[in-house]
Amino acid sequence: MAAQASIAVGSQVWVEDPDEAWIDGEVLKVNGDTITVKCSNEKTVTAKASHVHAKDPEESPCGVDDMTKLAYLHEPGVLQNLKSRYDMNEIYTYTGSILIAVNPFRRLPHLYDIQMMEQYKGADFGELSPHPFAVADVAYRLMLNEGISQSILVSGESGAGKTESTKMIMRYLAYMGGKAASEGRTVEKQVLQSNPVLEAFGNAKTVRNNNSSRFGKFVEIQFDQKGRISGAAVRTYLLERSRVCQISESERNYHCFYMICAGSPEEQEKYKLGDPSTFHYLNQSNCYKIDGLDESKEYLETRKAMDIIGISSEEQEAIFRIVAAILHLGNVEFAEGDDVDSSKPKNEKSMFHLRTAAELFMCDEKALEDSLCKRIIVTRDENIVKTLDAEAAKGSRDALAKTVYSRLFDWLVTKINNSIGQDPTSKCLIGVLDIYGFESFKTNSFEQFCINLTNEKLQQHFNQHVFKMEQEEYTKEEIDWSYIEFVDNQDILDLIDKKPGGIIALLDEACMLPRSTHETFAQKLYQTFKNHKRFVKPKLSRSDFTICHYAGDVTYQTELFLDKNKDYVIAEHQALLGASGCSFVSGLFPLLSDDSSKSSKFSSIGSRFKQQLQSLLETLSSTEPHYIRCVKPNSLLKPAIFENQNVLQQLRCGGLWKQLG
Numbered sequence: 166m167a168a169q170a171s172i173a174v175g176s177q178v179w180v181e182d183p184d185e186a187w188i189d190g191e192v193l194k195v196n197g198d199t200i201t202v203k204c205s206n207e208k209t210v211t212a213k214a215s216h217v218h219a220k221d222p223e224e225s226p227c228g229v230d231d232m233t234k235l236a237y238l239h240e241p242g243v244l245q246n247l248k249s250r251y252d253m254n255e256i257y258t259y260t261g262s263i264l265i266a267v268n269p270f271r272r273l274p275h276l277y278d279i280q281m282m283e284q285y286k287g288a289d290f291g292e293l294s295p296h297p298f299a300v301a302d303v304a305y306r307l308m309l310n311e312g313i314s315q316s317i318l319v320s321g322e323s324g325a326g327k328t329e330s331t332k333m334i335m336r337y338l339a340y341m342g343g344k345a346a347s348e349g350r351t352v353e354k355q356v357l358q359s360n361p362v363l364e365a366f367g368n369a370k371t372v373r374n375n376n377s378s379r380f381g382k383f384v385e386i387q388f389d390q391k392g393r394i395s396g397a398a399v400r401t402y403l404l405e406r407s408r409v410c411q412i413s414e415s416e417r418n419y420h421c422f423y424m425i426c427a428g429s430p431e432e433q434e435k436y437k438l439g440d441p442s443t444f445h446y447l448n449q450s451n452c453y454k455i456d457g458l459d460e461s462k463e464y465l466e467t468r469k470a471m472d473i474i475g476i477s478s479e480e481q482e483a484i485f486r487i488v489a490a491i492l493h494l495g496n497v498e499f500a501e502g503d504d505v506d507s508s509k510p511k512n513e514k515s516m517f518h519l520r521t522a523a524e525l526f527m528c529d530e531k532a533l534e535d536s537l538c539k540r541i542i543v544t545r546d547e548n549i550v551k552t553l554d555a556e557a558a559k560g561s562r563d564a565l566a567k568t569v570y571s572r573l574f575d576w577l578v579t580k581i582n583n584s585i586g587q588d589p590t591s592k593c594l595i596g597v598l599d600i601y602g603f604e605s606f607k608t609n610s611f612e613q614f615c616i617n618l619t620n621e622k623l624q625q626h627f628n629q630h631v632f633k634m635e636q637e638e639y640t641k642e643e644i645d646w647s648y649i650e651f652v653d654n655q656d657i658l659d660l661i662d663k664k665p666g667g668i669i670a671l672l673d674e675a676c677m678l679p680r681s682t683h684e685t686f687a688q689k690l691y692q693t694f695k696n697h698k699r700f701v702k703p704k705l706s707r708s709d710f711t712i713c714h715y716a717g718d719v720t721y722q723t724e725l726f727l728d729k730n731k732d733y734v735i736a737e738h739q740a741l742l743g744a745s746g747c748s749f750v751s752g753l754f755p756l757l758s759d760d761s762s763k764s765s766k767f768s769s770i771g772s773r774f775k776q777q778l779q780s781l782l783e784t785l786s787s788t789e790p791h792y793i794r795c796v797k798p799n800s801l802l803k804p805a806i807f808e809n810q811n812v813l814q815q816l817r818c819g820g821l822w823k824q825l826g
């Protein structure tokens with residue numbers, strides 16, 4: 166707990182600074198509640214005493230490896246400590262048992278080699294420098310010795326280093342739990358090789374990260390009684406589908422699209438591919454290359470990883486054929502058709518891409534065109550064919566591309582799970598969670614809403630865990646713990662996911678009512694939550710709403726909430742690909758039983774995600790948690806730059822502050 170030293174003239178202190186967040190200086194004058202400080206940047210400032218913090222005069226320039234060793238555990242102290250360490254390439258620091266990892270944005274291979282793993286093997290926690298291997302080792306030992314399942318929760322904003330940390334943990338566990346001198350397709354190799362495959366299909370370059378995971382991931386590694394890996398399962402969450410058809414400036418589509426464009430000349434010819442800039446789904450952003458990334462090499466590595474996982478060469482062929490088909494599909498443009506409100510492929514070029522897409526999907530060309538340009542309306546008496554105008558046909562094309570891609574991704578995850586295999590007799594597991602951190606952008610849509618719900622849930626889990634630990638500690642020391650404050654965010658969770666009556670339930674309701682719009686949905690929210698202290702209707706807005714999250718206020722734009730929440734496959738698309746001559750493609754679109762295909766059975770992304778989260782939280786609750794908080798030191802993705810304001814914001818959002826005291 167932070168000690169508050171008395172501040173007198175001549176004391177070394179920290180004061181707030183608009184640029185640096187905190188700056189150090191010496192007290193010149195104390196006048197009741199106000200303190201005048203001569204800062205190290207030569208400025209003199211006067212601040213309220215409560216906004217001035219003591220600085221440890223004996224503070225080591227190298228910092229300390231555990232924040233709890235700091236003389237003063239306050240914001241500036243913590244920030245300075247992380248910064249001093251970062252400047253010396255010490256990117257890891259403990260806060261008690263939590264590991265804080267500051268992204269170095271440069272390779273530090275010596276930190277992660279086999280010798281390093283050997284060193285951490287069995288070492289007491291805290292004995293060696295802070296490291297993800299140490300966290301993994303504690304988890305592994307606890308599992309082995311106490312027989313309790315463990316989880317490692319890796320969090321942080323996009324580009325902070327979650328996936329890299331997760332991979333290190335997995336490597337360490339594979340090292341500890343692998344068979345000696347093993348060869349061939351062992352479980353641990355398959356577990357590790359699932360990473361490049363998932364990354365090829367689920368990662369993309371964004372402005373925040375050149376290799377951003379566009380899905381959440383929970384890897385559950387199962388062990389036998391001797392502590393050897395005996396199975397594994399991957400669960401994924403909310404793949405960003407919109408990216409398949411739409412990319413923003415300086416961003417790219419999923420890596421696999423560029424990989425296939427860099428395939429062998431035979432493949433190029435077979436799939437009628439060419440430069441990425443010739444495809445609409447890739448050329449909207451004018452960004453094709455990633456520094457230091459050789460696409461053709463990545464492609465071969467992905468194929469190799471697929472081999473190890475046990476994806477057959479026929480399956481691999483079908484997978485990349487589908488990827489190529491999606492690219493061709495995206496190049497089909499539409500023009501007004503002969504009838505009113507109808508459409509047809511725009512020109513010969515569009516016909517070529519339509520034909521190629523049909524060939525690659527192994528479906529009928531005319532049927533593909535019809536599924537894009539027409540709808541069949543089923544009435545009690547007859548089926549009526551309704552034509553779509555060019556704009557609607559384009560929407561239908563994109564919907565098809567997104568559906569196929571997300572089915573393909575789900576197939577890969579299922580295949581990985583089936584190939585690696587589950588160990589039904591396993592008593593212990595270590596789960597590693599790599600999931601998007603709290604997000605608050607200029608515009609926030611349904612995705613941010615789901616992501617922030619996840620973070621609220623994880624925060625609650627964290628709060629409960631810390632509270633329990635504190636209780637245990639105090640009980641051990643025979644201290645009355647009734648006054649420890651339990652930070653609770655249940656009210657926010659109720660607002661979002663209570664059934665009935667929460668925002669997700671109201672959204673589902675709106676999606677089912679034929680005449681709802683985002684505006685009627687917003688009105689309903691305003692009405693229902695007008696007295697909720699976590700809900701705000703922003704002034705001057707008719708359809709936005711603000712939620713006061715634990716990490717800060719976020720205003721959501723409801724425009725696309727209804728569309729994005731609806732989870733259905735257009736019947737014509739289902740029929741088309743279900744009838745594909747390629748069993749792989751038709752297998753992605755299995756026939757639905759009569760019952761579930763009825764349009765009345767509404768399926769919602771929000772509700773399904775809520776259930777997935779519920780089940781994740783149940784799994785986590787049966788484990789002992791360990792935390793790694795990743796921090797992104799700058800937005801330039803460059804080494805050796807530590808932006809105080811930026812880091813502070815992340816530490817606050819991580820809810821770490823409450824833990825720090």
Ligand SMILES: Nc1ncnc2c1ncn2[C@@H]1O[C@H](COP(=O)(O)OP(=O)(O)OP(=O)(O)O)[C@@H](O)[C@H]1O
Binds near residue numbers: 329
């Ligand atoms: N420990 C590390 N050593 C070297 N480079 C790292 C390390 N951690 C992260 N990086 C660099 O930062 C980049 C972003 O890291 P990573 O992909 O793990 O972020 P993330 O938090 O998973 O982001 P997202 O949520 O967007 O997927 C990596 O591609 C790598 O270049």
